[in-house]
Amino acid sequence: MKQSNITSPGLLELYRAMCRIRAFEDAAEEASRGGVAAFGQTAGSQANVRGPLHLSTGQEAVAAGVCAHLKPADYLTSTHRGHGHTLAKGADLERMMHELFGKASGFCGGRGGSMHIADFSVGMLGANGVVAAGVPIAVGAAQSIKIRKADAIAVTFFGDGAINRGPFAESLNWAAAFQLPILFVCEDNQWSATTKTGTMSAGGGAAARARAHGIEAEEVDGNDVVAVSETARQLIADIRAGKGPRLLHARTYRFKGHVSVDPAIYRDPAELEAALKSDPLLIAAEQLRAQGIEQTQIDAVMQQARDEVAAAVRSALAAPWPAKDAAWSEIQDTGAGQWQ
Amino acid sequence: MKQSNITSPGLLELYRAMCRIRAFEDAAEEASRGGVAAFGQTAGSQANVRGPLHLSTGQEAVAAGVCAHLKPADYLTSTHRGHGHTLAKGADLERMMHELFGKASGFCGGRGGSMHIADFSVGMLGANGVVAAGVPIAVGAAQSIKIRKADAIAVTFFGDGAINRGPFAESLNWAAAFQLPILFVCEDNQWSATTKTGTMSAGGGAAARARAHGIEAEEVDGNDVVAVSETARQLIADIRAGKGPRLLHARTYRFKGHVSVDPAIYRDPAELEAALKSDPLLIAAEQLRAQGIEQTQIDAVMQQARDEVAAAVRSALAAPWPAKDAAWSEIQDTGAGQWQ
Amino acid sequence: MAVMNYAAAAAASLKAAMQADASVVALGEDLGRGGIFGQYRGLLEDFGPERIIDTPISEATIVGAAVGMALTGLKPVVEMRVIDFALCAMDEIVNQAAKNRFMFGGQGRVPAVIRMPIGIWSASAAQHSQSLESWFAHVPGLVVLAPSTPQDNYSLLQAALQCGDPVAYFEHKELWATEGEVDATQRVDIGRARILREGRDLTIVSWSKAAIWSAEAAAQLANHGIEAEVIDLRTLWPWDRETVFTSARKTGCVLIVHEAVQVAGFGAEIAATLAEEGMAKVARLGGPRVPVGYAPLLEAEVRVTPDRIVAKAKALLGR
Amino acid sequence: MAVMNYAAAAAASLKAAMQADASVVALGEDLGRGGIFGQYRGLLEDFGPERIIDTPISEATIVGAAVGMALTGLKPVVEMRVIDFALCAMDEIVNQAAKNRFMFGGQGRVPAVIRMPIGIWSASAAQHSQSLESWFAHVPGLVVLAPSTPQDNYSLLQAALQCGDPVAYFEHKELWATEGEVDATQRVDIGRARILREGRDLTIVSWSKAAIWSAEAAAQLANHGIEAEVIDLRTLWPWDRETVFTSARKTGCVLIVHEAVQVAGFGAEIAATLAEEGMAKVARLGGPRVPVGYAPLLEAEVRVTPDRIVAKAKALLGR
Ligand SMILES: Cc1ncc(C[n+]2csc(CCOP(=O)(O)OP(=O)(O)O)c2C)c(N)n1
Ligand SMILES: Cc1ncc(C[n+]2csc(CCOP(=O)(O)OP(=O)(O)O)c2C)c(N)n1
Ligand SMILES: [Mg+2]
């Protein structure tokens, strides 16, 4: 295990951030049972969370380790699998759950749901239903920072499958050509929907592609939150120091199916079994114990997270639905929502 | 100058191929005077060649050196600057000129013009008005070759500016992932329209990007037809041997403006002046003389090319226009060309 | 004859086409596991990975490569997953596939079928709920199909592969599970509408899922003494003017119904054509010009439901 | 008041906007040399490369980055060069720019003006001659503008930058050189058509270059004793129903003219709306559903010329 410069309270905070994500995802999964549509099934109308629900269970260390170094003024764009990133960036957990439940009090007023989770007030500019689409948006945010001479950076998370879409490559070139303050984070969970990404991605992966565009890149064990945090800290320091864009390639694993109702029958159960042994929460707990933290304290952190999430679920259940008017508003100022 | 394994008749053939391109481009340029539209000007109706005319004058060695190793069964896609590639692939020069003149006897029956020059009968699947658009098409042709177990390869030419478009990157990955028989040729003339490409392209260029995708790449002096031919020969041999895709990055220079009417006032005249000293025709002529070929013989090759082109211009002038019906045909079989 | 659902009908149709013609291949993401809607189920096992091609997430190149395949002797079936992702490949569809034959003077053909599932489905929100078929009807070179039943999905996919033109092929996501009889020998010609129900008071012209709902609306209208003729257009380009005109002349009143946004939707084309012919009173019912929201109520608010169709039909008839 | 051409008017308008508002920036290929049509001439000198941003040839990222800029306090003017290349950025325009505000419940705004020059121009053939404005009218979230004069290009660009919504902005390539008086203080409100010529016999509704040619046709029609009222719509979304309806009620006869392909063009929307209102006889004249060819005669064959407008108008009036 990589030696850490992060002191024990730091690690405990990272662990807390991961626990909140894990608890959130578990609760979202539970609330989506029988309801989320995919793989030929149509949403049951009874579930509280509907629509494609992409869980980041097992990938918590990447979100927590990177976002630990971000300020609210920093911008973040994310993917369809964006709950963890959004939580780690500081969004209110309760309002996030409300959004998943489609309630008026959710961040998007129930208009967006899981795939469009966002909290612009903390710089989290949105999850995205289109693979790689968040990447150029973050590039633009970084350019805006540079133009406005703001004291901030931009970060974009994207999956291992996303690196094969053109906009990712365009964005690498663009960020390097303009020397923008942006961190590209490839959250490599080894799968793209039902496809093992390795079979479809040629060459040395995200880091090699970044380097080909003159962007320094680091690869890290994405299940080790300390390693992620340390590496991110250095890369982000470089970016803040005006050294231009950086890329972080973090290897982790998707514990769940592509969406919550996907049983992932296409993958070897042994692969999951092996991956579960590198559960980032287990690894972090071990690191905490190695630092002398008591197991009871570690357990308490997780319990606290579960309690917080349970309360959010209760309040989401009780919260009112959006008014019908919400279907017609927040579209555009000129020529707004009309039937014709 | 790189040592050549190509014997002197080979070099003379390469020289002849280049002369035919030079003569063709010079005649096209002449025929477009006052007529080609761009940079805010509208086409004069009197010119024989109209529309955006992108000349490859000065870049002849790349087309000639690469295509010398292709058979009619091999496929080729090209760019907006595609006359040279098309000629080198074996298309009939006269029918090409007819197409530029918009005549019924042109390869596209006057429907395409310079930007859509093509001769499918020799595997030349088309120039393209959209930067980088020919690249995935060639990738598909290569995949088709593999699926049909045909004895052929695909080649795609693209500019230095094109490497910043997403489809180029997607295509590199795709070709490598499927190990397709394709040669990517970056014809680097240092300019993208009015922009010095270097200011907009980060990192190590086309070759570095290819390598990041696991594709072997070579860089070559694109003004030295012997060097181009030698390098292409080796790369193409690898591809034919089933070793997968390869990339060739050839550095050359655009002698003319972006389109024929563009005076290119945005570039330093000294840059052009220096480049003219590396005119690929001058270099090849010198190589020929070094091999003991007489100057008169060298001159005769060029004269022959000019005569051939002059005859093509005369016949293009005399050739009939397409019938109006041509505007309504070759669109689709089902629901074909209707007003409504 | 067999009963199967709309997704299975497409798979069976593609299987038959691939058996009959070695040049037919399919490419897209996740096809090897049957496609995310099961519409390619079983094909990898039968035809192997060279003909059922799993691709990287590279929409532009999926379509671009299909153009290259089509120009060199293959007939690619291209899976875009949902129409919303086809937006990542519009240059390839419009500038490269649709215009190729004309641009190059007929030297080549692009016999590619581009499948772009449309429609509101299961709380998928604004980026996975669009229906953009009118865009493709606007593009010269393309044939535009939108089957609404398992039989039509079977037969129109056959027709699409046989027609030799690039085809924009729209399946509706809410129809995958619809069951129906499928007769593999039944031909459906491109450009031929189907009369779902005969009637004398009013013509409803529709397609895709909205046609099913129009038939439901017609059943309700019958309870109000209104006999609506329901036409499932099936093909948007070329569209079956003859059937529509004949019905319009008979009923004198035409309502066009589609799920896509009404403004500049394909309903406008039909209504405009009818108006130019001065043949009937016309009305349209399409979706409102708003993005589709996630919450159930927001999604429901923008749907073109049987109830809304009934109300619009009555208004048109002044009843 | 100054006389300037359509391209210079746009440059002057952008310059004024950039002077007044430090958040306005422009990005696109070759802007530093004034843009390929001269519509950015002089701006680099005034505002430097951080606000007049030369970009790589990366259309998807040009628009994607503009969305990121817009969400974080800038007002980007995005140059697509010609609409045909905007096809390389449709996901970014439709899924990212247009839907952002709604999808995220109004947390953000995308005040970006996306300039996509349209039209047949100078033997540019099938991939550089399209007019796809109806696509954008179909997309919720977008405002759609299409000025036809230097004054409107000046004033509508101002309005576009002020409206705060993502704007699809269509300049016509054959209008760049058109000269006209430009009054920098003149406001043109989005959604307000302009009556180019008054008349009582027939209304011609048009926009962009086709509006100019409609006015020419009206002059010819006057020689035949037909007084056509010509409306330049200027804004396709929201479009000025009031002006169109008022004229339609007066003349009882409406011809809609545009250069874009007629099938599923925006003329269909107007015709359909008029038909639904039962307000007038309607006819459309758009381009044929064919790609644009290169040879002069092929290009001419598909143009919507004054002569064709005259003929169609007479046919509509039965004269
Ligand atoms: C442009 C586009 N193509 C396809 C999809 C469908 N899709 C959604 S997620 C996904 C897999 C993405 O894989 P990766 O980038 O590795 O992210 P992960 O799901 O593993 O987090 C696919 C193909 C999409 N949303 N957008
Ligand atoms: C997608 C797209 N964007 C922009 C253009 C306009 N354009 C035509 S050629 C060109 C420059 C291309 O540079 P490069 O690839 O180096 O080719 P070169 O012209 O130098 O041969 C540009 C920007 C286009 N045709 N297509
Ligand atoms: Mg993944």
Ligand SMILES: [Mg+2]
């Ligand atoms: Mg170049």
